Amino acid sequence: MSSNGHSTPDAERPRSEGVRGDDPPAGAPRPGGQSAIGKIAIIGAIVVAAIIAVMVALRSSPSGGPVAIEYGRDMCAECRMHLSEKGFAAQVREPSGEVLKYDDIGCLLEAIRKKGGGIPEGWVEDHGSGAWVPLKQAVLVRGGDIKTPMNYGVVAFKDEAAAKTYMAAHGGNVVALNSLIGGGSPAAGGSKVAKTAQPGSPRPFTEADWKEGKALYLRDCSACHGERSDGEGPAAAHIDPRPRNFLKEKFKLRSTPSGKPPATADVLRVIERGIPGTAMPAFNFLPAEERRLIAAYVLEKADLREGIEPEPIPDPGPAPAATPELVARGKQVYADLGCASCHGETGKGDGSAARTMKDELGRPVPPRDFTNGVFRGGSDPKDLYDRFVAGMDGSAMPAFGDSIKKIEDRWALVHFVLSLRSPRPAEALPADPIAAGRVIVAKYNCQGCHILDDGKGGDVGPDLRVAGQKLDAAWVTSFLKNPRQYGKIYPWRVWRMPHLGITEEEAGTLTKYIMAMGGRQSTQITQADASKFDDAKLNEGKNFFLLRCTECHNLGKVIEIPEAKRQGPDLINVTERVDFEWAKGWILDPKKIDPKTRMTVPGITPEQADSVRMFVWKTAMDQKQPRK
Incomplete structure (x- = not known):
């Protein structure tokens, strides 16, 4: 055998005794054989073929490395959505x-x-x-x-x-x-609850859990679901569909049979992932333990915390692959069940009964448009399987577990519905900043918490028309992308803005929208020239701040007040976000600018407003200077 693993012909075997006189000249054909050059050519071809074979094998073997992604064509093996965005695959x-x-x-x-x-x-x-x-x-x-x-x-x-x-x-x-x-x-991030919430055993929450979860619920959930968990939070009237009433309403998104309460994992899943197509955002930015405590509080208010963990619907095993035959079978199941009467023949939510559908409280509930690819309970095949088998209690969506006996037919229906997805490409935003902003605020349901350009909306957060008058554009953009990095700006407000996952482009569009509402000619705020401040005015401003402003405002470590008194923003960072010229009118008569503001400064003169403004800005600017 040669070193490359092939048998070597006798005529090619090396000879240790040297060249014999009867050997033909180098390169000459041997009797009945080929020339040495021909032999070398054949061996070379064999080697090249072997190399190519190895390369092909490597591409298809477990050590072959990653393959190229065809974005817009390849489908996720888990959720069955198309791969469409780079950087996440x-x-x-x-x-x-x-x-x-x-x-x-x-x-x-x-x-x-x-x-x-x-x-x-x-x-x-x-x-x-x-x-x-x-x-x-x-x-x-x-x-x-x-x-x-x-x-x-x-x-x-x-x-x-x-x-x-x-x-x-x-x-x-x-x-x-x-x-x-x-x-x-x-x-x-790995849930302890998921491991301990076993069907037939008590739910894995203690009394201490739900009591600790109350403060988190008030901070992150009560704006919509209400302080009493009755679905009547200050944002509720401005969003559709309305938030869940945990005291009375049934839980729709469940992995348990119709008529049964949700599993603990169901409640956690909704908190973590949100409900696409509604105002309920994903709270996966919260630590897992905080989500667990919120779930404990929600189940307590629903009178379910001390109950037994319910049995889920039987596990159907992994979803089969979507084949043309299975999809065709699902289409027939869709027709046999009469799904088209609500969802329409092509899944657009335009069936004959669509306009008359109501939930058990008598509220209109339009059927899901399957073509947009948004499913409230998730777009994983198992998510849809659960919806079809368990139904959505309290809504017009019944359970079909008794109607679809065969598991194969259930999966067929799942894959047929998923095949109806044909999300429409996003349209270009209007050039007008107000019109463009309206598209984004509608997407994120901003009207639930903020008054918008039409004068309508909730008062959970600041009036965005006023924000547009006073705030620096760069600060607004940064805040929108990561609101919780700035802490709690308004101490009196119970609620905190969640991370909405707003993109860079969307944040820019919203910033321009807010600036346009404020009638701003410049996106940058007016900064103060502290070198021109008169010392006497600064002292006057300091005295006024100590006497009047400390009833509500902290000034960093320079002037600290008890936490219980802090109602307005800590003003130590005011120069980063608020326009200096705008501030004078605000201090002088805040209710003229925002009739709903809690801030009052009765009897203040224009001179006092000017002096206290100078003191606050000078102090804030001094604190930003590097220490020597």
């Missing part, structure tokens, strides 16, 4: 050589968790460069203002330096891969 290579692709790293993590058996050979896209990074080597970041295609909120980077750069701008924390697949959903 993932893929794994099965032992068989098959490559499974995912549109969200969270979908990959969910698949790993379900399958078990350790971490497979896989790759994730670096969120910054789009380059493929081995899954086991990637630095994963979760939280902050991260918004991913399926709202898992996990992105990957090639190294810690890249991750830290991203977190400095967007927030979030580095998380270990094992912690994300150790239990619960990736969005939960």
Whole structure:
């Protein structure tokens, strides 16, 4: 055998005794054979073919590396959505050589968790460069203002330096891969509740849990669901559909049979992922423990916390692949069940009964338009399976578990409905900043919390018309992308703005909208020239601040007041966001600018307003100077 593994002909075997006299000249044909050059050519061809074979094998073998993604064509192996955005995708290579692709790293993590058996050979896209990074080597970041295609909120980077750069701008924390697949959903970061909430056993919450969860509920949920959990929060009248009344209404998104309460995991899932197509955002930016405590409080108010964990609908096993035959079968099931009477023949929500549908409280409930690809309970095949089998109690959507006996028919219906998705491409925003802004505020239901350009909306947050008069544009953009990095600006407000996952482009559009509402000619605020401030005026302003303003306002560490007295913003950072010229009119007569404001300064003169404004700005500017 030769070194390349092939048998060597006798005429080619090396001879240790040297060249014999009867050997033909080099390159001459041997009797009955080929020339040496011909032999070399054949061997070379064999070697090249072997190399090509190895390369082909490597591409299809478990060590072949990642494959290219066809965005807009490839489908996620977990949620069955098309891969459409770079920087979020993932893929794994099965032992068989098959490559499974995912549109969200969270979908990959969910698949790993379900399958078990350790971490497979896989790759994730670096969120910054789009380059493929081995899954086991990637630095994963979760939280902050991260918004991913399926709202898992996990992105990957090639190294810690890249991750830290991203977190400095967007927030979030580095998380270990094992912690994300150790239990619960990736969005939960591994939920202790999911491991202990066993059917037939008591729900895994104590009295201390729900009592601790109350403050979190008031902060993050009561604006919509109400302080009493009755669905009558200050934002409720301005959003559609209205928020859930936890005291009386049934839970719609469940994995349990119709007529049964939700599983603990169902409540957690809604908190973590939100409800697409409604004003309910995903709260996966909250720590898992805070979400757990909020779930405890919600179940307490619904009189379910002390109950027994309900049995889920029987597990149908993994979803089968969507084949043309299965989709065709699902189309027939869709017709047999009369789904078209509500959802329409093509799934557009335009069936004959669509306009008359109401929930059990008599409120109109238009049927889901399947073509837009937005499913309130999630777009994973198992999510839709649960909706069809368990129904959505309290709504017009019945349970079809008794009507569809065969599991194969249930999956067929799932895949047919998923096949109806044909999301329309996003239209270009209008050039007018007000018109463009209206598109974005409608998407995020901003009218629930803020008064908008039409003078309508809730008062959970500031009136955006006033915000447009006074705030710096760059500050507004930064705030919109990560509102919680600035702490609680208005101490008297119970509620906090959630991370909505607003994109850079959307934040810019909203900023222009807010500035336009304020009639601003410049996006930058007017800054003070403290060098021109008179010392006497500064002293006068300081005295006025101490006597009057400290009833509500803190001034950093310079002038601190008891926390219980703090009703207005801490003014130590006011120069970063508020226009200096605007502030004089505000201090002099705040209710003239905003009739609903809590701020009152009775009897103040224009001179006093000017002096206290100078003192506050000078103090704030001095605090920003580097210390020597």
